[in-house]
Amino acid sequence: MAALAPILATQFLSKHFGGLTAVDAVSLEVVQGEIRAIIGPNGAGKTTLVGMICGRHMPSSGRIVYEGRDITRLRPWERLALGIVYTFQVTSIFKGLSCYENVALPAQRGLMRGFAARLVPGEAAVAGRVHTALEAVGLGGFEDQRAEALAYGHQRLLEIAMALAAEPRLLILDEPTQGLAEGEIAALCELVRRIAGQATVLIIEHNMQVVLELAQRVTVMDAGAILAEGTPAEVERHPEVQRAYLGR
Amino acid sequence: MSAGRKVLALHLGVLAVLFVLQFALPAYHHTNVARIMVLAAYAIGYNILLGYTGLMSLGHAMFFAAGMYGAGLPVYYFGVGAPAAFGIGLASGLALAFVFGLMALRTAGPSFLIVSMMFGQAFFLATLYFNDFTLGDQGFIVSDKLAPLRLGGASLGFHEPAVKYNLALAIFSACLMAALALRLSAVGRVLIGIRENEERTRLLGYDSFRYKLVALAVSGTFSAAAGAAYALLFSYVGSTFAAILFSIYPLLWVLLGGVGTILGPLLGTALMFYLVDTVSGFTSSYLLFVGAALIALILWFPQGILGTVRTRWLPWLP
Numbered sequence: 001m002a003a004l005a006p007i008l009a010t011q012f013l014s015k016h017f018g019g020l021t022a023v024d025a026v027s028l029e030v031v032q033g034e035i036r037a038i039i040g041p042n043g044a045g046k047t048t049l050v051g052m053i054c055g056r057h058m059p060s061s062g063r064i065v066y067e068g069r070d071i072t073r074l075r076p077w078e079r080l081a082l083g084i085v086y087t088f089q090v091t092s093i094f095k096g097l098s099c100y101e102n103v104a105l106p107a108q109r110g111l112m113r114g115f116a117a118r119l120v121p122g123e124a125a126v127a128g129r130v131h132t133a134l135e136a137v138g139l140g141g142f143e144d145q146r147a148e149a150l151a152y153g154h155q156r157l158l159e160i161a162m163a164l165a166a167e168p169r170l171l172i173l174d175e176p177t178q179g180l181a182e183g184e185i186a187a188l189c190e191l192v193r194r195i196a197g198q199a200t201v202l203i204i205e206h207n208m209q210v211v212l213e214l215a216q217r218v219t220v221m222d223a224g225a226i227l228a229e230g231t232p233a234e235v236e237r238h239p240e241v242q243r244a245y246l247g248r
Numbered sequence: 249m250s251a252g253r254k255v256l257a258l259h260l261g262v263l264a265v266l267f268v269l270q271f272a273l274p275a276y277h278h279t280n281v282a283r284i285m286v287l288a289a290y291a292i293g294y295n296i297l298l299g300y301t302g303l304m305s306l307g308h309a310m311f312f313a314a315g316m317y318g319a320g321l322p323v324y325y326f327g328v329g330a331p332a333a334f335g336i337g338l339a340s341g342l343a344l345a346f347v348f349g350l351m352a353l354r355t356a357g358p359s360f361l362i363v364s365m366m367f368g369q370a371f372f373l374a375t376l377y378f379n380d381f382t383l384g385d386q387g388f389i390v391s392d393k394l395a396p397l398r399l400g401g402a403s404l405g406f407h408e409p410a411v412k413y414n415l416a417l418a419i420f421s422a423c424l425m426a427a428l429a430l431r432l433s434a435v436g437r438v439l440i441g442i443r444e445n446e447e448r449t450r451l452l453g454y455d456s457f458r459y460k461l462v463a464l465a466v467s468g469t470f471s472a473a474a475g476a477a478y479a480l481l482f483s484y485v486g487s488t489f490a491a492i493l494f495s496i497y498p499l500l501w502v503l504l505g506g507v508g509t510i511l512g513p514l515l516g517t518a519l520m521f522y523l524v525d526t527v528s529g530f531t532s533s534y535l536l537f538v539g540a541a542l543i544a545l546i547l548w549f550p551q552g553i554l555g556t557v558r559t560r561w562l563p564w565l566p
């Protein structure tokens with residue numbers, strides 16, 4: 001795996017909020033096509049780290065290199081255009097809009113080139129993308145349903161459909177299984193595995209079962225820094241991990 | 249009938265009714281409806297910002313007044329013709345909205361409200377401060393300097409009711425259909441995304457600042473179009489149209505008719521106009537009734553009339 005070029009590399013990436021160091025000089029490499037899990041206790045800096053990768057937060061110091069290009073200073077929408085797509089830990093859908101409209105917003109993004117296309121979205125093409133994304137997560141037929149009327153598990157899936165419609169090359173999933181029932185978790189794992197056929201996946205996850213099942217490599221964070229990194233089996237055996245994270 | 253056709257048929261139908269109405273209305277209401285259409289164009293502009301982008305402004309009178317002075321002053325001082333004056337009015341509103349947006353859109357929510365109000369007040373006070381030039385406190389009349397409009401061989405004087413009515417209708421129609429087109433466009437979808445959840449929209453690939461600036465520029469231009477038309481059609485230009493009350497009016501009209509609906513501004517403007525008109529017949533404290541109507545509205549129809557209609561009966565209403 002070391003021979004493959006990384007799609008994403010952070011170099012000594014740090015983020016301070018006032019006196020608090022949320023992320024402390026994290027250097028992380030993610031290889032093209034892998035499913036990488038980031039685990040760690042609450043407050044370890046996982047969400048802040050991926051927030052810097054997708055552009056939600058500007059780093060205090062360090063660099064982010066994506067597909068060989070320095071993206072440290074790029075704005076979030078510029079990163080999305082490069083294929084970096086983030087799904088929120090707390091479901092962040094447009095509750096007052098239909099599922100169709102929720103997914104249509106990211107779906108039309110790639111079609112809006114030139115003045116005319118901004119006025120006339122080419123609704124047939126948008127509709128095709130929306131349909132594909134909703135079908136992919138198993139929400140086909142929910143197009144006219146208002147997002148807030150969906151069950152919680154379906155809202156999580158809608159969030160992922162929105163990300164898929166944006167055509168990710170690097171998909172960041174922030175605790176996608178949080179609050180899901182067991183059957184839903186299994187279906188989600190299956191979905192993530194299918195997505196990984198086309199995109200690199202960076203997944204923050206608390207559920208160790210999911211991590212062991214999905215990830216090729218696992219990065220363990222604690223107190224803003226990387227504590228350990230390796231295959232799921234290696235990480236599971238790591239004494240520091242057992243102490244700090246698994247609580248053994 | 250598909251949703252798209254229904255929407256088009258409804259809006260063209262409303263315009264057709266407004267066209268036919270001029271042959272049926274008595275003189276008094278004929279002028280009123282012409283006035284309502286111009287003011288409704290202003291409300292449509294306001295609603296693009298409030299209803300479709302989620303930004304509440306209390307300074308929109310400056311855009312209306314920029315159109316009004318932009319059109320009125322060149323006529324008054326240089327005898328510029330109506331079409332050119334209208335164009336200058338539009339350009340004034342557009343330029344003002346753009347520059348204002350570059351500064352004010354760094355804020356959002358209540359801060360945007362306050363900043364817009366401050367700019368609006370500054371504009372209002374400027375129309376009084378430069379009184380020698382603007383004739384702000386007294387106002388001025390443009391009709392005696394305004395050459396009639398020439399269309400082919402015909403000469404159309406602005407004092408003629410039919411000319412007033414049909415020009416008002418033309419400007420209202422243009423604003424209504426442009427607002428509908430914007431709402432149904434790819435840009436309109438982004439604006440609604442910003443209204444619902446700005447951070448999410450940014451992370452879905454849209455530079456929200458640019459889109460808000462576009463919305464503000466369109467909103468300001470529509471407001472200026474209404475202001476310019478008001479000056480040319482109803483002849484009077486004065487500072488009262490730049491005052492805070494004239495920033496509050498479009499907010500009331502839109503809240504009454506339905507925030508974020510295309511036809512709501514027309515309905516709200518018409519109802520409020522006739523409420524004030526009727527109440528003024530027997531008391532001078534008509535604002536009391538306007539206030540009471542608003543309280544009732546907020547209590548029972550917080551989405552406004554057409555907003556409620558959309559929620560209950562017509563989900564396809566744009």
